[in-house]
Amino acid sequence: xxxxTVTGVIGFSDIAGFxxxxxEQGDGAALALLEQFESIVGASLPPDGRVVKQLGDxxxxxxxxxxxxxxxxxxxxxxxxxxxxxxxxxWIRTGLHYGTPLVRGxxxxxxxxxxxxxxxxxxxxxxxxxxxxxxxxxxxxxxxCAVEVGPVFVKGVDDAVRLxxxxxxxxxxxx
Amino acid sequence: MTxxxxxxxxxxxxxxxxSAEPDAPLVVDGGTYETTGDGAxxxxxxxxxxxxxxxxxxxxxxxxxxxxxxxxxxxxxxxxSTSSGSVTIDxxxxxxxxxxxxxxxxGRADGPVxxxxxxxxxxxxxxxxxxxxxxxxRVEARDTGDARVHTTSGRIKVAARRGSAVEVRAISGRVDxxxxxxxxxxxxxxxxxxxxRNSVPSGDEGSLDVQTVxxxxxxxxx
Numbered sequence: 001x002x003x004x005t006v007t008g009v010i011g012f013s014d015i016a017g018f019x020x021x022x023x024e025q026g027d028g029a030a031l032a033l034l035e036q037f038e039s040i041v042g043a044s045l046p047p048d049g050r051v052v053k054q055l056g057d058x059x060x061x062x063x064x065x066x067x068x069x070x071x072x073x074x075x076x077x078x079x080x081x082x083x084x085x086x087x088x089x090x091w092i093r094t095g096l097h098y099g100t101p102l103v104r105g106x107x108x109x110x111x112x113x114x115x116x117x118x119x120x121x122x123x124x125x126x127x128x129x130x131x132x133x134x135x136x137x138x139x140x141x142x143x144x145c146a147v148e149v150g151p152v153f154v155k156g157v158d159d160a161v162r163l164x165x166x167x168x169x170x171x172x173x174x175x
Numbered sequence: 176m177t178x179x180x181x182x183x184x185x186x187x188x189x190x191x192x193x194s195a196e197p198d199a200p201l202v203v204d205g206g207t208y209e210t211t212g213d214g215a216x217x218x219x220x221x222x223x224x225x226x227x228x229x230x231x232x233x234x235x236x237x238x239x240x241x242x243x244x245x246x247x248x249x250x251x252x253x254x255x256s257t258s259s260g261s262v263t264i265d266x267x268x269x270x271x272x273x274x275x276x277x278x279x280x281x282g283r284a285d286g287p288v289x290x291x292x293x294x295x296x297x298x299x300x301x302x303x304x305x306x307x308x309x310x311x312x313r314v315e316a317r318d319t320g321d322a323r324v325h326t327t328s329g330r331i332k333v334a335a336r337r338g339s340a341v342e343v344r345a346i347s348g349r350v351d352x353x354x355x356x357x358x359x360x361x362x363x364x365x366x367x368x369x370x371x372r373n374s375v376p377s378g379d380e381g382s383l384d385v386q387t388v389x390x391x392x393x394x395x396x397x
Contacts, residue, residue, distance in 0.1 A: 016308070016310075016325065016327065017310070017326075017327035017346040019327075020327045020328055020346040020347060021346050021388060024346065024347060024368070024388055024389050025388065084344075084386075085365065085386055086365040086366065086367040086386040086387060086388055087367060089344065089346065089386070089388060091325060091344055121275075122256075122273055122291065123291070124289070124291050124306065124308040124325070125308055125325045125344065126323075126325075149254055149256070149271055149273070150183075150236040150237070150238055150254035150255075150256055150271070151183070151185040151236065151238030151256065152238055152256040152273065153187065153238055153239065153240040153256065153257075153258060155258070160185045160238045
């Protein structure tokens with residue numbers, strides 16, 4: 001199989017507590033929640049972004065432009081927060097990393113993909129974390145802030161990773 | 176020497192102890208340090224335990240893979256990330272702690288406290304506001320302003336101040352929220368598979384939004 005590379009933002013988003021929710025509410029409720037989530041993710045992507053694959057309780061996306069990826073992640077969080085409830089606990093954690101993964105068919109593989117997954121593990125529900133590579137890849141979208149949360153050691157990576165918490169400035173609207 | 180604005184400890188495995196005292200000069204035992212161009216002090220460990228003495232109000236950033244982190248005295252903004260190991264913060268202006276497993280104890284924070292914990296227990300004595308997520312474990316905020324708490328399983332206990340905005344999300348586990356006597360927040364309580372006991376009248380003084388999938392919810396005055 002031909003293997004190339006792409007450069008851009010790899011994003012992982014998953015539903016916090018999905019395993020427990022499935023155990024308590026059953027497979028049918030879990031499937032409905034997942035479909036709701038995947039629909040929101042798909043709608044939030046820019047035209048050149050794509051869902052790479054579904055991962056059980058989350059999705060892996062690729063967006064070439066860093067600013068567009070940040071905007072998309074914020075839109076995704078806002079959309080989930082707007083409809084989240086005890087019946088639909090769409091409490092989402094998002095991790096973003098900018099890199100150059102290998103392309104294998106429709107899939108992406110490599111260290112940059114693994115790192116994006118580890119970054120998502122560090123996030124609070126409702127929180128977006130991004131590596132310094134995302135922040136350095138271009139200007140932040142209007143109204144978007146990045147606050148450093150410090151060096152973080154993540155599984156499978158020797159050196160500490162600089163992570164930033166991404167959020168919309170209070171009172172600012174989508175540019 | 177004037178107090179360093181920010182101390183950064185990035186060490187794969189080490190026990191880190193920090194003591195903040197009024198106007199104390201910087202002393203590092205168990206490691207060396209250097210000053211970066213922006214004035215930050217970067218500490219490198221030479222042993223499995225680092226002990227730092229610094230001036231009150233100093234900002235502290237610690238990143239470790241394993242090892243206990245403990246501070247005494249009043250620091251500025253404290254950020255700690257560790258894969259495993261307990262974290263104890265005595266007093267700080269604001270706190271951000273992230274750990275995969277281990278116990279987090281926060282004494283007093285004037286500003287926001289943000290904690291992410293995979294499995295473990297989070298206890299916050301007093302904070303301007305709290306934002307806590309624990310996958311499995313107990314969360315207790317004993318005196319806080321605004322609060323946002325999320326757990327997958329485990330008990331949540333929040334004692335909020337009058338007029339605060341309190342938001343709790345849980346899949347399972349008991350939720351107890353207490354408010355000062357006379358409080359009457361805008362209330363939205365939902366427990367899909369659990370019991371709700373609410374003895375607080377609804378009003379417009381702050382807000383209380385609790386949603387659980389299967390845990391019980393108790394709201395009361397204290």
